[in-house]
Amino acid sequence: MRSLLQRLLKKPIIRLTDKYSSRPDKKRVNKALTELYQDIAGGGSKRGKVIPFDASAQKFIILSDQHKGARDGADDFAMAEKNYLAALDHYNRNSFHYINLGDSEELWENRYLSIKKHNKATFEHEQLFLKRNAFTKIFGNHDLYWDNDPLAAFGLSQLYGQSVKVLEGVVLQTKVHNRELSIYLTHGHQGDLQSDGNWLSKWFISNVWGPLQAYLRINPNTPANNDQLKTTHNRMMYEWSEKREDLLLITGHTHQPVFKSLTHLETLYAGLDKAKADNDEPRIRNLQHQIDERHFKGDKVLEFKDHDYKPCYFNSGCCCFDDGDITGIEIEDGHIRLIKWKYITHKQPQRVVLDECSLGDLVNFGNKKPQLQHA
Numbered sequence: 001m002r003s004l005l006q007r008l009l010k011k012p013i014i015r016l017t018d019k020y021s022s023r024p025d026k027k028r029v030n031k032a033l034t035e036l037y038q039d040i041a042g043g044g045s046k047r048g049k050v051i052p053f054d055a056s057a058q059k060f061i062i063l064s065d066q067h068k069g070a071r072d073g074a075d076d077f078a079m080a081e082k083n084y085l086a087a088l089d090h091y092n093r094n095s096f097h098y099i100n101l102g103d104s105e106e107l108w109e110n111r112y113l114s115i116k117k118h119n120k121a122t123f124e125h126e127q128l129f130l131k132r133n134a135f136t137k138i139f140g141n142h143d144l145y146w147d148n149d150p151l152a153a154f155g156l157s158q159l160y161g162q163s164v165k166v167l168e169g170v171v172l173q174t175k176v177h178n179r180e181l182s183i184y185l186t187h188g189h190q191g192d193l194q195s196d197g198n199w200l201s202k203w204f205i206s207n208v209w210g211p212l213q214a215y216l217r218i219n220p221n222t223p224a225n226n227d228q229l230k231t232t233h234n235r236m237m238y239e240w241s242e243k244r245e246d247l248l249l250i251t252g253h254t255h256q257p258v259f260k261s262l263t264h265l266e267t268l269y270a271g272l273d274k275a276k277a278d279n280d281e282p283r284i285r286n287l288q289h290q291i292d293e294r295h296f297k298g299d300k301v302l303e304f305k306d307h308d309y310k311p312c313y314f315n316s317g318c319c320c321f322d323d324g325d326i327t328g329i330e331i332e333d334g335h336i337r338l339i340k341w342k343y344i345t346h347k348q349p350q351r352v353v354l355d356e357c358s359l360g361d362l363v364n365f366g367n368k369k370p371q372l373q374h375a
Helices: 002-020 026-041 078-093 112-118 120-131 152-160 199-216 232-241 264-277 281-296 359-365
Strands: 048-052 060-063 097-100 135-138 169-176 179-186 247-251 313-315 326-332 335-343 349-358
Touching (some): 026 169, 026 232, 078 097, 078 120, 078 335, 097 120, 112 120, 120 135, 120 152, 169 359, 179 359, 232 247, 232 313
Parallel strands (some): 048 169, 060 097, 097 135, 179 247
Antiparallel strands (some): 060 326, 169 179, 326 335, 335 349
């Protein structure tokens, strides 16, 4: 019976999730992002902190949206755990500073004690960064508990063996080519009417969606869905960041990886137009083949026409895709990268670089937007 219901309900449930899981309001988004940034950048804020860093020497890994659960049918993180642990081993061994960008624990569907019981290995791995003073934990809407519950501090000390300050955001500050660059990081749920501390959404997740997902074992976080055109919320985040000079914005929340303001599919379309403008036939064929493959697989592929963009917005994606893949953002050696950890033969985790560019290239754009020529 479960298998039949999975086949019948998977696509409708994913469509409903996409439609109702986010209701961002542009004015609320702009106001919330601006106030938080000004609060942190001004110094002395309890909501966040400024971290000065040397772009040529210091390294950061940004991962978000693990949604650690109770290893039941509703636990979206279960498949990805092995990739996540391998990634943390790699980044700790190579002296990265780990910024956990929120929704690390699924506390809308699960109780704290259940999370603690079933995720000992992940907390032990995260604790290694904390011992090096290289761990920054930011809360999201699904682990808002860490910010607003009077027992949260005690719970965190139980998980990590020491006190942990949970923030709403951080601002990394560096200098590239003698020019100041700020990198603003926050979960990204700010201004979302369905997520920004909304009790009705929390009730629905806990009492309706959670039990239904547990029974049907349906994870809506499919890579195909995350390759489409930017979600409304991601677009609003981009529109906020494009108005700022010498500032990059990195969020999570939507589970949709974005690099230099584009999703992977948008990057393919932008590259195709550029290849046509350059009359680069081999590259045209290669890019068109990748786009056509999505049609053949049944993916809904829409033509991307918005080429007037500024490479200022990034999204770390998530650590709970239904195939076990995880995505994140690396900052290292003056470069920023979108990376994926995926399983290869015999479930062995492997790191893959999906896209990268130098921070210097991003600074050089200033407030200008690159214009891609049309064929």
